[in-house]
Amino acid sequence: MTSLxxxxxxxxxxxxxxxxxxxxxxxxxxxxxxxxxxxSTKYMWSFIVIIxxxxxxxxxxxxxxxxxxxxxNVMVQLIAISILTICIDHILGYEGWSINLAIPIxxxxxxxxxxxxxxxSFHKYKYALYQLIIFVLSVIPLGLLVFSxxxxxxxxxxxxxxxxxxxxxVFSLILCGKNILEELDRRLHM
Amino acid sequence: xxxxxxxxxxxxxxxxxxxxxxKKYSSVFRLSAVLKExxxxxxxxxxxxxxxxxxxxxxxxxxxxxxxxxxxxNHKKVIIEKEKIYPCKYIxxxxxxxxxxxxxxxxxxxxLDIFHxxxxxxSGIIFLREIVYTYIxxxxxxxxNQKLRTQRKLSNNTEDDYLKNYNKKSKNAKGxxxxxxxxGKKLPLSAIGVIHVNINLEQLKAKxxxxxxxxxxxxxxxxxxAIYNSNYxxxxxxxxxxxxxxxxxxxxxxSETVSNFFSYITVQANMNNTELLNFDNLLKxxxxxxxxxxxKEEISKTMSANVKLGNNLFIKLIPLFLKVIIVKLSYMEIRxxxxxxxxxxxxxxxxxxxxxxxxxxxxxxxxESVEKIKCSACSFENNLVLTFTxxxxxxxxxxxxxxxxxxxxxxxxxxxxxxxxxxxxxx
Numbered sequence: 001m002t003s004l005x006x007x008x009x010x011x012x013x014x015x016x017x018x019x020x021x022x023x024x025x026x027x028x029x030x031x032x033x034x035x036x037x038x039x040s041t042k043y044m045w046s047f048i049v050i051i052x053x054x055x056x057x058x059x060x061x062x063x064x065x066x067x068x069x070x071x072x073n074v075m076v077q078l079i080a081i082s083i084l085t086i087c088i089d090h091i092l093g094y095e096g097w098s099i100n101l102a103i104p105i106x107x108x109x110x111x112x113x114x115x116x117x118x119x120x121s122f123h124k125y126k127y128a129l130y131q132l133i134i135f136v137l138s139v140i141p142l143g144l145l146v147f148s149x150x151x152x153x154x155x156x157x158x159x160x161x162x163x164x165x166x167x168x169x170v171f172s173l174i175l176c177g178k179n180i181l182e183e184l185d186r187r188l189h190m
Numbered sequence: 191x192x193x194x195x196x197x198x199x200x201x202x203x204x205x206x207x208x209x210x211x212x213k214k215y216s217s218v219f220r221l222s223a224v225l226k227e228x229x230x231x232x233x234x235x236x237x238x239x240x241x242x243x244x245x246x247x248x249x250x251x252x253x254x255x256x257x258x259x260x261x262x263x264n265h266k267k268v269i270i271e272k273e274k275i276y277p278c279k280y281i282x283x284x285x286x287x288x289x290x291x292x293x294x295x296x297x298x299x300x301x302l303d304i305f306h307x308x309x310x311x312x313s314g315i316i317f318l319r320e321i322v323y324t325y326i327x328x329x330x331x332x333x334x335n336q337k338l339r340t341q342r343k344l345s346n347n348t349e350d351d352y353l354k355n356y357n358k359k360s361k362n363a364k365g366x367x368x369x370x371x372x373x374g375k376k377l378p379l380s381a382i383g384v385i386h387v388n389i390n391l392e393q394l395k396a397k398x399x400x401x402x403x404x405x406x407x408x409x410x411x412x413x414x415x416a417i418y419n420s421n422y423x424x425x426x427x428x429x430x431x432x433x434x435x436x437x438x439x440x441x442x443x444x445s446e447t448v449s450n451f452f453s454y455i456t457v458q459a460n461m462n463n464t465e466l467l468n469f470d471n472l473l474k475x476x477x478x479x480x481x482x483x484x485x486k487e488e489i490s491k492t493m494s495a496n497v498k499l500g501n502n503l504f505i506k507l508i509p510l511f512l513k514v515i516i517v518k519l520s521y522m523e524i525r526x527x528x529x530x531x532x533x534x535x536x537x538x539x540x541x542x543x544x545x546x547x548x549x550x551x552x553x554x555x556x557x558e559s560v561e562k563i564k565c566s567a568c569s570f571e572n573n574l575v576l577t578f579t580x581x582x583x584x585x586x587x588x589x590x591x592x593x594x595x596x597x598x599x600x601x602x603x604x605x606x607x608x609x610x611x612x613x614x615x616x617x
Contacts, residue, residue, distance in 0.1 A: 004224065004552075005384065005607035006273055006296050129256065186197045186262070187255045190506040 025053045047091050055084050071117060071130035078110040078137055096153055099141070104157035107138045111161075111168040118172045125176040128183030131169065138165035196263035197253075202352035202500045203450040204307040208252055208259045209510075209517040214380075215558050216280040217306040219533075219566070221318045222299050222552040229295040230329060235270040237324040238293050241317070242268060247348045247448050248308060248317055251288035257510055259307075264288050273301055276382040276607070278556035278579060281305050293321070298549065300325065306450070311535045311553060312438045313448040315568075318551075319538065320344065326547045334543070351445040352497045360494035366458060369432035369529045372417070372562045373425040375583040383609035385578045385588045386552060390601040391569050397598055401470070403477045406534045409576060410435065411476040412594050413532055413565055413587075414459050415469055420586035422461060430460040434531040435480075439493065442486050453493045455483040456528065469594070525560040534567040550575055557581045563588075585610045 029050045036046035062076050082103050089098035114131055121127075142162035145152045152158050173180060200208075207217040242249045250261040266287035273296035281292050281303060290305040302318045309317070323342065327334040377383060398408040414431050422431065439451045457479045465471045482488070499505065508516070538551045550573050553566040557579045567576040578588045589612060595602055604612060 003297065003608075004299060004386070004605055005277075007608060008274070008276055008381070186253075186260055188257065189199060189255055189260065190257050 025057065029053055043093075044091055048088055051084060051087050055080055069127065069130065071114065071127035071134070074110050074113050074117075075130045075134050075137075078106055078134060081106050099144075099152055100154040101157055103141060104161035107141070107161035108164050110134055111138060111165045115168045115171065118168070118175060125172075125179035126183060128176075128180040129187040131172055131180070132184070135165055135169040138162065198250075198261050198348055199350065200259055200261065200307060201348075201350040201447075201449040201451070202497050203310070203452065205258060205500055206517065207305065207307040209514050210521045211280065211305075212518075213280045215521075216278060216556045218278045218281055218303050218556050219306065219311060219314065220277045220301055220303045220552075220554040221311070221314050221568075222301045222554070223318060223322045224549040224552065225298045225300070225322075225325075226547055226549050227329070228298055229300055229325075231270060231272070231295060233328045234293065234295055234300060234321075234325055235268075237321050237328055238268050238270060240324050241320045244344050245317060245320060245346065245448070247346045248291060250290065250308070251283060252290060252307065254510060257506060257508070257513075259510070268293065270295070272296060273299075276380070277301065277384060277554050278303060278382065279380075291317075299552075309448055310438075310450045310452045311436070311533060311566075312440065312452070313450075315535060315538055315551075316344070316448065319540065322548065323541070323544055326544050330547070345446050345448055347446045348449045349445075349447045350449065351439070351443065351447045351451045352493060353501075355439070355443040355445075355490075356494040356497035357490050358494070358498070360491050366430075366432070366456065366527065368429055368526050369458075370417075370422060370427040370429040370461075371526060371560060372421050372529060372582065372587070374421065374562070374586075376559075376562070376581050377583055377609060381581070381609050382557060382607075383578075383580045383582070383585070384554060384607040385580070385585065385610060385612060386605045387576045387578070387588075387592060387595070388550070388603050388605065389574045389576060389595065391572045391574045393600045394574060397600055401473055403473055404480075405574070406435070406532075407477050407480050408473065409534065409565075409567065410457055410480075410532055411469065411473040412591055413530065414457070414476065415472055415594055416587050416590035417529065418459075418461050418467070420590045424586065427461070430458045431529045432459075432527065433457045434528045436531070436533045437484065437489055438535075439489070442489055453489050453496075455480070455489070455492070457483070525558075528561055530561055530563050530565060531555060532565040532567070537569050540570070545571070552577060554579050580610070585612050588612060 029046075032046040032049040036044060058080055059077070063073065085098040085102040085106070089095065089102075111134065114127070114134055117127055118125070118131075139162055141152060141158045145155050145158050211217040246263075249264050251264040252259050253262045264287070266289070268289055269287050270293050273294040281290060283290065286292055290308045292301075292303040294301045294303070300318070300321065302314065302321065304314045304317075320342070394405060394408070398405050401408065403411075410433055413433060417431050421427070434454050434456050436452050436454045439445065439453055443451075445451050457476055459466055459472065459475065459479075461467070466475055505513075533553070533555060535553055540548060548570065551568050551570045552575050553568045554577050555564040555566045557564045559581070562582050563578055563580045565576060565578055567574060569575070576591075578591070580588070588610075592602060592604060592612075606612065
């Protein structure tokens with residue numbers, strides 16, 4: 001009589017590299033914080049290191065777990081880098097460069113990437129949901145500019161970034177409108 | 191696929207599984223066919239590819255929407271490999287070309303592990319049977335002509351028959367008390383112990399007939415008896431032993447769907463009632479409880495309550511990521527209302543010409559941290575295989591079960607996956 005099951009070898013599949021990297025990240029963060037506090041507390045530069053480490057881990061973990069849709073990575077980077085730049089700006093004694101300059105540039109890059117993705121895959125478009133979210137996020141600064149006088153002080157880059165976002169979104173709608181509607185139908189079905 | 195552009199919604203039962211599942215709670219069941227010859231992996235691969243052309247409803251991947259998951263056509267190649275891990279383990283779509291089922295083989299055995307979102311046991315067996323038929327045809331081309339091959343008609347109907355059959359006005363079924371949870375040391379390294387009890391079907395039928403009960407009722411009583419006389423007494427249990435019995439709704443409602451279409455009843459044995467300590471009384475109680483709960487009206491109540499929950503506008507509007515958190519938290523509690531599950535898919539019908547190539551069929555359900563032992567059964571020819579899948583180190587429940595059947599004069603033999611040592615009682 002043949003056996004029904006193979007002998008299973010219990011191999012624990014813990015990723016040692018990830019564990020080492022977590023320990024290294026933690027040690028670097030703590031070492032920077034201690035050095036910062038012991039030398040000068042005028043600029044809390046160690047916080048930049050810490051949020052940089054958090055950002056790196058977020059990017060790595062998201063890329064490992066959700067490595068399928070490029071547009072989802074664009075969306076996550078748009079959110080994460082924007083938060084990162086605002087934090088750095090605040091740590092360095094807020095001068096507004098994050099809101100006035102950095103975030104509009106991030107929006108431009110994200111929408112240009114979506115533009116390229118649209119052209120390269122319009123026949124089988126599968127980024128509709130992310131495209132929509134990226135568009136909504138991209139016009140938030142424009143909303144701030146219209147409804148609040150003192151948040152965005154240098155509006156030029158914000159206007160250019162929002163224009164690019166609107167152009168990319170309209171372009172995608174024209175080129176793959178049917179696909180976008182179908183994609184939204186399946187993604188938003190209740 | 192009913193929806194255009196190669197996607198479809200998940201049926202009402204299927205919705206819950208991807209939300210609640212993870213590596214520890216896999217929601218995977220296994221159906222296996224043991225042949226009388228060694229499995230050829232090349233022929234098996236070709237068989238599965240051919241079957242998927244006809245049963246395209248299984249050729250899907252799971253995608254995330256804003257509110258629910260959905261199925262989309264999968265264009266990748268199916269992966270067939272030698273069995274090398276424990277059965278019913280979580281199927282990680284990333285390493286399975288996005289498929290929600292996994293075909294493996296070992297010696298004479300073909301395994302089909304299925305994620306429950308895809309289908310239930312009764313439709314799963316149609317899929318496995320088709321793989322087995324095709325495999326036998328390809329392995330023995332001289333014995334099977336084209337006519338025989340084209341005779342079999344397969345349904346790709348994936349309609350959500352829950353929606354078609356539920357009663358909007360039905361009152362919700364009453365919730366019961368929490369159940370006795372099996373206790374004991376767990377197996378290390380996420381191992382799953384498997385014990386197959388091969389039971390002489392004729393003798394079992396005769397015994398059940400003699401007692402005036404069905405085979406499922408008889409085996410359910412044996413399982414409760416085995417739990418009470420081992421784990422329950424050892425750990426001084428107080429709560430009732432509750433056995434969840436999945437019910438094939440196709441027996442009660444007209445349906446041709448290959449999607450999920452099952453409900454369940456829960457047999458609740460309060461072992462503080464000393465009358466139930468006598469096996470014949472227990473058997474009568476189980477029969478009575480089955481008769482009370484296994485009516486179209488009662489089943490419709492449970493089904494309708496679940497459908498109404500899935501159709502609730504407020505629940506529909508909760509974004510998927512929040513649903514995952516809420517369902518995972520509530521599932522931790524819900525699972526405490528069942529001691530074990532016993533699923534009997536019954537006889538696996540096989541066309542005459544193919545029978546001589548098949549030894550038996552097996553069914554396995556994934557145990558987990560709360561329902562530490564699960565039981566399943568299916569039969570072929572004169573052999574009913576009742577399978578215990580367990581994460582517990584000791585096999586007291588299983589031992590008591592063999593002993594009881596032996597005591598009742600039913601012939602059996604036991605096989606396992608080598609995780610547990612067990613003693614088969616002498617005649």
